[in-house]
Amino acid sequence: MGHADKTKPPATRSGLRPPPHEPRDAHRHEGSLEVEHAIKVSDVVKAYPLGTGEFIAVDHIDLDITPGEFVAIIGRSGSGKTTLLNLLAGIDRATSGSIHAAGSDLGRLSESGLAGWRGHNVGLVFQFFQLLPTLTVVENVMLPMDFVKKIPLAERRDRAQELLSRVGVGDQADKLPTTLSGGQQQRAAIARALANDPSLLLADEPTGNLDSHTAEAVLELFAELNSEGRTIVVVTHERDIRSIVGREVTLMDGRIVTDESVSAGAVR
Ligand code: ADP
Ligand code: MG
Numbered sequence: 255m256g257h258a259d260k261t262k263p264p265a266t267r268s269g270l271r272p273p274p275h276e277p278r279d280a281h282r283h284e285g286s287l288e289v290e291h292a293i294k295v296s297d298v299v300k301a302y303p304l305g306t307g308e309f310i311a312v313d314h315i316d317l318d319i320t321p322g323e324f325v326a327i328i329g330r331s332g333s334g335k336t337t338l339l340n341l342l343a344g345i346d347r348a349t350s351g352s353i354h355a356a357g358s359d360l361g362r363l364s365e366s367g368l369a370g371w372r373g374h375n376v377g378l379v380f381q382f383f384q385l386l387p388t389l390t391v392v393e394n395v396m397l398p399m400d401f402v403k404k405i406p407l408a409e410r411r412d413r414a415q416e417l418l419s420r421v422g423v424g425d426q427a428d429k430l431p432t433t434l435s436g437g438q439q440q441r442a443a444i445a446r447a448l449a450n451d452p453s454l455l456l457a458d459e460p461t462g463n464l465d466s467h468t469a470e471a472v473l474e475l476f477a478e479l480n481s482e483g484r485t486i487v488v489v490t491h492e493r494d495i496r497s498i499v500g501r502e503v504t505l506m507d508g509r510i511v512t513d514e515s516v517s518a519g520a521v522r
Contacts, residue, residue, distance in 0.1 A: 291354060292454060292485040293319040293342060298351030300337050300508075311337040313508035314351070321453070324480040325487045326495045329505035335489040336458055338505065342487060343376055343456050344368040356454050373402035377447030379457035383439040385431035391442045392418060392427035398449040405450065417445040421475060437468035444475060455479060457488040473498050 300312035311334045319325055327335050340346040341353055344360050353360045356375035363371055372378075385394045395414035399405045405413055418424045421441040426434050431442065440460060447455055457476070461469035469492060477498050480486045488499070496502060496516045504512040 290320065291318055292321040292323065292356065293317065293487070294352075294354040295338075295342070296352045296354075298341060298348045298353060300334075300341060300346065301349045311508050312341065312348075315508070315510055317503065317510065317513075319485060319487065321485055322480070322483050323485055323501060324477065324499045325501045325503060326499040327487060327489045327503050327505060328491070328495070329511075333505040334508040335505055337508075339456055339458050339487065339489050343378055344372050356452075370402070373398060374404065374450060375452050375454055377444075377449070377452040377455045379440070379443050379447050379455065379460045381459040381462040383431070383436075383443045383463075385439060385443055385446070387430065387432055389431075390428050391423070391431055391434065394431065394442060395446045395449055398446060402450045414445070414449065417448050418442065421445045421448075435468075436464050437472065440464060440468075440472055441475070444472070444479075448479070453485060455484050455486045455488075457486070457490075459489055459491065461490060461492055470494070 295315055295317040298312055298315045299310065301308040301310050303309075313334075315338065327338065329335055337346070341348055341360075342355060344353075344355070344363070348361065356371070358371050358375075360368065360371070385391070386397070389397070392411065392414045395417055396410045399410045399413065415424065415427055418427050418441075421444050423434070423438050423441045423445070426438055426442065431439055434442065440463075444460075447457075455476070460476075461472050464472060473488075473490075473492065473495065476486055476488060488495075499516060502512070502514050502516050503510055
């Protein structure tokens with residue numbers, strides 16, 4: 255299938271109208287040395303308080319991810335995958351070490367700075383979709399646009415509709431999320447993740463609640479989004495993820511035990 259040829263510069267993402275300004279790159283040069291990385295995790299520890307002591311969920315991790323990579327994070331339940339992904343998303347803060355992502359040093363951002371950074375730069379996809387049940391599907395996709403205010407107000411509904419069409423659920427736009435199948439809800443959630451045209455997509459077991467056929471289709475969609483130049487990190491249990499991603503990182507007890515390039519896109 256048409257997986258990204260990493261030697262080619264990424265094509266324009268999304269095929270939709272570009273946002274009026276390009277804030278994605280606006281602060282990319284601020285930190286000077288971090289330009290080469292989409293994500294740079296340096297000696298990161300995440301410790302949770304536990305009774306008298308603490309539990310180390312992420313244990314001195316170093317991880318560099320370059321722009322346009324498609325990385326799978328695998329490992330047993332409890333190995334620290336969600337903790338690591340939440341750190342990358344700025345949902346949680348590292349106990350020590352540093353995380354640079356999409357041009358910012360996350361540890362240096364305030365809570366509101368972090369929320370703004372995330373809104374501009376990160377699309378998040380979860381196992382249980384997390385669409386708001388009282389809003390229609392298209393309203394769910396508009397929500398991050400309303401929060402970030404990068405897409406002009408007058409364009410938001412059309413853009414949301416286009417994104418839904420793009421991921422294959424354009425005809426579900428005016429329904430409430432719970433009336434959709436799991437696969438359709440996850441597609442809608444991916445459209446929502448793309449709302450502000452983020453450079454980084456982070457997904458935590460996005461296929462964990464889908465049947466295997468639907469799961470494969472969702473992973474194909476991620477591959478397509480990656481081929482447009484988006485950096486993607488996906489936590490997954492899928493056995494056949496190797497045929498889609500370019501790199502597989504295995505966690506065990508909060509540490510990286512293997513970090514392998516895998517030949518993505520060769521077959522399928
Ligand atoms: P995975 O996603 O790989 O299943 P997690 O990152 O969710 O693993 O969890 C890693 C470890 O950290 C687990 O042992 C879990 O119990 C522990 N953990 C996760 N969140 C918390 C928390 N808020 N407080 C205490 N321990 C936690
Ligand atoms: Mg998890």
